[in-house]
Amino acid sequence: MTTSRPIGVFDSGIGGLPIARQIRALLPNENIVYVADTLHTPYGEKTEDYILQRSLAVTDFLLAQNAKAIVVACNTATMVSIKTLRERHAVPFIGVEPGVKPAAIHTQTGVIGVLATEKTLTSDAFNQLAKRVAGDVQMEIQPCPKLVRLVESLQLSGQDAVQAVEDYVHPLLEKGADTIILGCTHFAHLAPIIEQVAGLGVSVISTETAVAKEVARRLEAENLLAQPVEPTTQAASAEFWSNSDLPLFQKQVAALWGPDTQHDTQHGIQIKSF
Numbered sequence: 016m017t018t019s020r021p022i023g024v025f026d027s028g029i030g031g032l033p034i035a036r037q038i039r040a041l042l043p044n045e046n047i048v049y050v051a052d053t054l055h056t057p058y059g060e061k062t063e064d065y066i067l068q069r070s071l072a073v074t075d076f077l078l079a080q081n082a083k084a085i086v087v088a089c090n091t092a093t094m095v096s097i098k099t100l101r102e103r104h105a106v107p108f109i110g111v112e113p114g115v116k117p118a119a120i121h122t123q124t125g126v127i128g129v130l131a132t133e134k135t136l137t138s139d140a141f142n143q144l145a146k147r148v149a150g151d152v153q154m155e156i157q158p159c160p161k162l163v164r165l166v167e168s169l170q171l172s173g174q175d176a177v178q179a180v181e182d183y184v185h186p187l188l189e190k191g192a193d194t195i196i197l198g199c200t201h202f203a204h205l206a207p208i209i210e211q212v213a214g215l216g217v218s219v220i221s222t223e224t225a226v227a228k229e230v231a232r233r234l235e236a237e238n239l240l241a242q243p244v245e246p247t248t249q250a251a252s253a254e255f256w257s258n259s260d261l262p263l264f265q266k267q268v269a270a271l272w273g274p275d276t277q278h279d280t281q282h283g284i285q286i287k288s289f
């Protein structure tokens with residue numbers, strides 16, 4: 016096993032897994048410790064103080080695991096908490112925010128739609144971001160209260176998922192949106208349905224690749240990148256922590272971490288409760 020300090024990644028649940036996967040793909044030498052704060056999901060329905068307290072508590076946990084950098088793989092927690100996290104701790108924090116800027120550049124109709132949690136859409140940080148980067152573009156927001164629970168229960172296809180996505184995407188299409196932003200990390204798991212419902216000619220923008228690139232950039236800038244391990248057959252480790260229903264979490268990770276799961280089983284993938 017390598018001993019280099021891990022990158023910590025957290026979300027209210029399994030929404031941050033696509034970001035963790037992109038980090039793994041881009042930085043295969045890095046150990047990853049992923050925390051799903053599932054006992055407290057969904058963050059999007061909690062107060063800002065509650066979300067901040069959870070972000071602080073999970074950060075303390077990741078720092079106790081010796082994390083050298085922390086990825087706040089949740090738009091809601093980023094919007095509410097990242098400023099305070101950066102004020103209180105010296106490690107680099109990399110957050111995720113709705114891709115308003117790329118959407119505003121991309122749109123042809125001049126109308127963009129944002130799918131996100133209620134809490135993200137009403138946060139000061141999101142509203143400042145929108146003012147700063149949306150320019151003359153018309154931005155239509157759509158809270159999606161049903162989608163996080165669907166993802167957490169692994170209902171990623173089927174009639175309930177399609178119906179819920181239609182309920183949220185159709186109003187944006189009716190307003191002329193040709194570009195739809197996935198402003199909640201959970202929604203990446205529903206991207207195939209969202210793209211299908213949105214139809215040809217509508218672009219769906221998600222940010223996990225950009226976040227992984229930013230992680231790489233920050234680690235390099237701070238001289239924190241892990242050195243390649245020798246012999247090269249030894250893979251970096253991936254640990255997944257949850258604080259409720261471990262059997263469900265095991266199922267979620269097996270379904271969503273994908274083909275790497277088996278590979279990592281031989282090389283130190285661990286699923287644990289905290």
Ligand code: DGL
Pocket residue numbers: 026027028030031056057058059060088089090091092132135163198199200201
């Ligand atoms: N995945 C989170 C986000 O990106 C929040 C989901 C929730 O817990 O409400 O906003």
